[in-house]
Amino acid sequence: MSVGDYIRESQIWKSVFRHPAPYDRRNRVVVMLTNFFLHLHPVSIKQNGIALSYTWCMGGITFFLFLAETITGVLLMFYYRPTLEWAFNDILALRDVSTLGIMREIHRWGAHAMVITVWLHMYRVFLTGSYKPPREFNWVIGVILLKFTLLLSFTGYLLPWDQLAIWAITVGSNMARATPVLGSEGPGFQLLNVGGYDLITTASDARFLLLGSKFVGEETLNRFYILHCVAIPLAVAGLIAIHFWRVRKDGGISQPL
Amino acid sequence: MHHPNLTSSVIFGLGFLYLVQLVMNFFWTIRSLKNDGHCRLPSLFGGAEVPVAMWWGLYTAVLAMLTIAHFTGYSSPDSFLIVLPDWFKGLVDVAVSDPKWFFTETVLVFGAIILLRRQLATDTAGWILLNASTVFLSLSLTDWDFRQIVGKPDNVPIVGMLFIVGFFTWLSFKKANENDSRLEQGLGPLEGEDNEKVLVWPDLVYTELIVMIGLTAFLFFWGVCLEAPLEEPASSVKTPNPSKAPWYFLGLQEMLVYYDPWLAGVVFPSTILGGMMALPYIDFNKKGNGYYTFNERKFAISVFLFGFLPLWVGMIVLGTFLRGPNWNMFGIYEYWDVHKLEALNNVNLSEYFWLYGLGVSMPVPDANGSFMSQVGTIVWRESPGIVLTLGYLFLLPSVMAMTIFRNFAFRMGFFRFMVFANLVLLMAALPAKMVLRWLFNLKYLVAIPEYFINI
């Protein structure tokens, strides 16, 4: 008996995989049904649905990048403290002293890449008309995912706390000041007032809600850190799960009728 | 300030870029030898039949010489001859450093993609375009200013994105063309041919595995080659000039030139997202579901591509590469001079109307008057713009419904058509305002700074 066979015959192996290796047709079916990670997929699929020239694999690549960002992000969290005192220095240390410093590079370039691939995925879905019935709602979920992907990238941009970071976020968040009715420089903010006192001021408007402060400061760093590391990733993970579920429930990858 | 355009390391580094192109074209020549057949030389050269691959072979030989030149000639950058001539740089700079020319050019590219899709989305044309852009990039990199802006770590992905978007646009049109020809002959789209069911293990899971390994390697490679940027520690008193949002929002930031933040930063982005979500419920065309086609969805694809290519990607390129200090426009080979002056004297529509049109003074709200009388005067003052804006948003859709979009209005029903028309009009509002600005120096259609309502 070869070593491989010995391992595959062992009780441990069998307790994990519960069926013989997928070498024949029957077990190739079974593996898809019994493996948690693989059961995301159907057992068999139309050839066109897996043609690279059709899907460009862009949704899959986006998902992969999301996973890669999660893993590198968690590793980065071990090194990074979101305070004015430490944020910048911790990033500097990632560059200069940490063994895993390259995680920062991968995380940043992966984030750029994800923004690009999510657009391309949308581009492909549009060009193949895959948003048409019955997939309308999955397209809507997709648009929300697109927005969250951009927000993930945006909130992460602040964390290194260098000049690039705070000014990009300042420019980006200044717009919130101009939110109609809810921004302190937005049209109609005077509408919300009680007895002559404006409810919407620089210390209570939409921008303040975003920044936690009147300008990009420590509260903002904290707020963006939580959004970036916890709130938005959870939302995205949940939405991706629904997105994938719907791909299957809507009849798999779109096909000519 | 003088910066050398060429240094030894730049020349040597470019050698690798040419080497890559050399290898690519070497294989292309072999492919061409097999696929491309022959062509006839002009009679001046004897009119002989030669394989098309000969031209690619010649081109590859030129690339080989360029590669060798870069790998051997790097020691004396001052006398290195392979650079972009100044007249060419000047020409390109003039062509891109004005928003109206830049936008016109992106619209022309968009038009060419749509109208010349049969000619452009072929293997040979695609390859020529790819080579044109890599040669352009390689030669441009000999310029110091170009390197400053393109070589910024956060900008590198954008250059990559341009190639990728170009490639996928080409690919989808190629597939659309094939299908469109088939559909004309009454055949079904290619996607439906030989579309047998296959097992996911191994056919899909192995592809996924390979893609994952490839991407992991790619990310590591990218991470090793290019260090993530880290500038000076944050300082709330030292404002950088220019201050730019992250690159994927630069299209929105560019809108700020034409519209106030409440529109450019809040209303338009929300409308873009809302409109995209509404898209599947607006597009009533049942055809073109599950395959690439252009002819069956001409309108939808053209509108979407116009939004994606000139308005989204184009504006990002403009914001990233062409906007410099004080948000002035700069050519790609131009030094970012903080002191560059650009005259800005834009005029509001109401000023045009009262001051220049009627030759009277502007109505001024009475500071001591009641709230209603103040608002009344302001509305009266801005009435030309208000009428135009309301007409654009509420009257124009009805006109559209009765004229060019009759068919649409009929099939969509009132409510759906109104949503559709307003989305299209809002999308057109950006180019419309741009053109008004360029032609008439128009600042605001409606200018009510008193209540932050400027349109």
Ligand code: HEM
């Ligand atoms: C985090 C972002 C996203 C992830 C991870 C993701 C992932 C995926 C994956 C893996 C697929 C399977 C087919 C494929 O790979 O093309 C898919 C399909 C689909 N996606 Fe996404 N997606 C994302 C964002 C979007 C966006 C932005 C849109 C559109 C606005 C969208 C709309 C769709 C639709 C309609 C389908 C079904 C396509 C078909 O049946 O041909 N998704 N998505």
